Amino acid sequence: MSVTVLFDAPRANWTAFERPLRDALNEAGIEAQLNTKAEPDTVDYVVYAPGGGITDFAPYTNTRAVLSLWAGVEKIVINPTLTQPLARMVDPGMTEGMTEWVVGHAMRHHLGMDAHLTAKAGSWNQTAPPLARHRRVGVLGLGALGSAAAQALAALKFDVSGWSRRPKKINAITCYSGDDGLREVIASSDILVLLLPLTTATENLLNADSLALMPKKASILNPGRGQLIDDDALLAALDTGQIGSATLDVFRVEPLPAEHPFWAHPRVTVTPHIASETRAETAATVIAENIRRGEAGEPFLHLVDRNAGY
C-alpha cells in the first residue's frame, strides 16, 4: 500500500529535502508517492511550510496529518481551514544548532569578549571573568530547544533556571512556571535566553515592566521570536544602562530593515535568523517516523496544541 505525500513549501526547500526525504521514507519501509503536486483528495500527508501553494486545507479531506518543516508554527495555526492534525518540527539537528548558538553567545557575554575584541593598544585590564558557576542564566521556554540549551549551559556549570507553561523537572535546572515563576527567573538572570514560541500569551513578554526587574546590565539573547520583546522598551532599557547588551536573531519584520535602530545600536548584535534551522538530513527521519506512525495507527509525535497555539 502506497501513501501520497505532498511537499508544499518554497521551491528551495524541495531542492534540499527531496533526496533526504525519499531516503528516509525508504529506510522506514514506507512506499510513498512523494511530489510537489497532487490532487487534494488523494493526499495522505502534507509536508508543509508557508510560502508553498496551499492556503486552503479544506479540500484535503483524506489528509491524515500536516507535518510542519519548521519548529515555529505561529503562521500556520492561524489558518482556520487547517483542521487536520498538525505536527511541528522537532529536529535533533536543529536542536544541536540552537544549543551551539545559545552557548556561543552566552559565553561571549559571560567572558566579556567584546572588551578584548575592541581593546585599545596598551589597555591592560587584568580582571578575570567570574566562573560560570557564579553566572545566573535564565531560559524562558523549556521545550525541545530551551531544555537542550539549558542543559548544555548547566553542563558548563552555569547557574541555570528556566520557565515553562507547565511545571517541569529537569536535572540541574531550577524550573519555574506561572507568573511568579516568570518574575523569579527574570529578576535573577544575568543572561536571559528567550526560547518561547510566539502566542497571544507570550507576545511582548519582555516589556518595560519585566525589563525593569532584570539585574542591572543583564544580557538578553533572543533566538525565539521578535514579538516576544517590545522593541522600544528594550532600546530604552539599553539606553539607560538597565540592560547591558542584547543579541537578537529574530525580529518583528524580517529581514530587519536597514533603518531599524537595532542595527546601529552599539550594544545590540543582530544575527539574521540563523540561530538554527531545520536540517534536512535529520528532519527527514522525523517526518518519515511520523508517517510510519500514522500508517501504523500510532499517535503522531510533536502535535501542536491548537488551544495553546504551539
Ligand code: NDP
Ligand atoms: P517547544 O514547543 O518544544 O517549547 C516551547 C516552550 O515554551 C515550552 O517549554 C513551553 O512550555 C513554553 N511556553 C509556551 N508558552 C508558554 C507560556 N505562555 N508561558 C510559559 N511557557 C510557555 O518549542 P521549541 O523549543 O521547539 O521552539 C521554541 C521556539 O524557538 C519556536 O517556537 C520558534 O519560535 C523558535 N525557533 C527559532 C529558531 C531560530 O533559528 N531563531 C529556530 C527554531 C525555532 P511547556 O513545556 O509547558 O509546553
